[in-house]
Amino acid sequence: MKKRTAFTAVNSAVALMASLVAVAQAEPETPDTPEAASACPAVNIVVAAGSFESTANDSPEDIRGFAHGVNFAAExxxxxxxxxxxxxxxxxSSVSVLGSALDARTLEERAHGYLPYGASRAEGVRxxxxxxxxxxxxxxxxxxxxxxxxQGASVAGDTVTAVGRGTVPGVTSDSILGTYLLADPGRSPLGTETVSLANGAEGIRSVTGEVFIPLDQGTPPAHYEGLTGPRASTAFTSFGDRVLSICHPSDPACSTAPGRLPQRVGDALNELEKSPDHEQAVKAGLTDPKVLGVxxxxxxxxxxxxxxxxxxPIPKLVASAxxxxxxxxxxxxxxRALATELSxxxxxxxxxxxxxxSKAGEAVSPIVWDVDKLSTDAGSSxxxxxxxxxxxxxxxxxxxxPYFTQGGQKPYTIGGKVVxxxxxxxxxxxxxAVTQQP
Structure with a gap:
């Protein structure tokens, strides 16, 4: 699959219950045997790419990392x-039929169907x-x-949240060596506690417990959140400094005014479940020639x-078409899926x-002008x-x-180092630190 980046800003099942039973019953493969122990890694890196960067048909052993720059997992x-x-x-890694016009992948690189953002995210977490x-x-x-x-940060963050809740068998908070949420649509507001990392970086504890690492290019307003709204208040409280969040102050995926229309729409699409129409939608989505013709x-x-x-009347018009x-x-x-999303x-x-x-003046927290640059929900209708x-x-x-060394723009940095x-x-x-290997 070609590497591309698309804005936000959701299988091949590798863990079948049958395989767990087989592993438990086969003595040479149990964790207590030397053969199994020698096959066990000390650390496993789990990587979730962004929107339009993966499909359910991909091989999980094909480590592509993110769209550009350092493929740190493979390295x-x-x-x-x-x-x-x-x-x-x-x-x-889809974002609904409505967002399919932003998908730059070839038809060969896409899987059939176009799940809503929330359903895609949920599949990734599962x-x-x-x-x-x-x-x-x-x-x-x-x-x-x-x-x-x-979107991969949504997947990663929700996955680690599930670990913290104790709903991932055999995996505890202590099993998580580190988590990196880059441009996370589920980012929470900043708190006031300063956190010093072992690598010398200074972070800010966020409301849900993750440590926000400021970029050299600036920090979002403290009350700003991700596009889909923050996770539960205790999502990362059991992880110490092992969940890190990184976000540019003007990135619309992770830095948006709470309660404004962009976030409300993002939250609604994040909660939208898949339908048979989404699963059956043509691969090209809105870019299909006949769909475009209609x-x-x-x-x-x-x-x-x-x-x-x-x-x-617009959703009904599209549905009738x-x-x-x-x-x-x-x-x-x-x-039909597009009509549902528009509704x-x-x-x-x-x-x-x-x-x-119905209200005079500001009904919700004001937008910070020099971050948003443009009103994001103004209008008379x-x-x-x-x-x-x-x-x-x-x-x-x-x-x-520009979080990446090869993103096509001047990259963002932390302490002078590209993200x-x-x-x-x-x-x-x-x-x-875990392997004791210098």
Missing amino acids: LQNAFPRQVTAWQVPYP MATEHMAELAARCPDVKFLVAGYS MFLISLPLFVLMLLGIFS AGLSGLNDGQRAAL VVGGVTQAFHQEQS QSSRLSSVAVSQLLKGHHHV DQWIHDDMQARIE
Whole structure:
């Protein structure tokens, strides 16, 4: 699969119960035997890439890392043979049919169907936790390093949260050697406690317990959160300094004003479950030629409705267009799934618009101007508010990319070191502490 980066800002099952039973019953493979012990790594690195960077058909042994720059998982696996292994989460990494227009992958690189963001994320968490439980069953002393970028950070963060809740068999908080949440849509607001890391970096304890590592390029406003809203208040409280979060202050995936329309839409899409239409949607999504043709046919009434500030009939119009002749089942499913998503987004926007229209002044925390640069939910109608959100998020989207040495822009740094290299070096130090190998 080609390496690309796409903004936010969700299988091949490697942990079947049958394999666990087989492992438990086969004496030569039990953790107590020398043969099994010699096959157990000291550390396993679990990596979840960002949106449009993986599919459920991928091999988890194909370690691609993130989109650009240092593939630290593969490099560290090679640097510590037999002691370090890596596993790439093979999850859909999709963001709904609505977001499929941003998918730059070829059709050959995509899996069938287009899950909503929340369903894709949930699939990633399921696969990651099953893998960790299966490995821990064979190798109870194994430690895990978990890293994710963008949607992958949602997967990584939720996976470690599940560990903290005690719902991943055989894996405890002490099993987590380190976690790296890069541009995390589930990032929580900053607290006031300063935390000193072993590598000399200074961090800030966040409300849910992770340690936020400021970039040289700045720190988000303390009350800002991720696009999908923060996790439960106790998500990372049992991990000490072993869950690290990194976010540029203008990255729309991880630095957004709480309670504003972008976050409310992001939260709604994060909660949207998959439907048969999502699973059957044509691979190309909105970029399928016939789907595009249908959208062109209804573009005039769509434009008029948007111009008049009337949004509620739009989902029904798109759904009815799925009945046009000449479409196959996947194309019809894509249009119906799109209608469902538009209905969810429209409902959230309508509620927000009514709330703002009924109150004088600011109804929620004010936007910090020099971070957002553009109002993200202004407008006199439901449609105009959505248009404002779309424009502002796209304009800020370029801040989501430069965490990597080869991101095409001047990269972000921590203490003068490019972020992906900083993560590599911090991981290496944690591995050396466990393996006692300089």
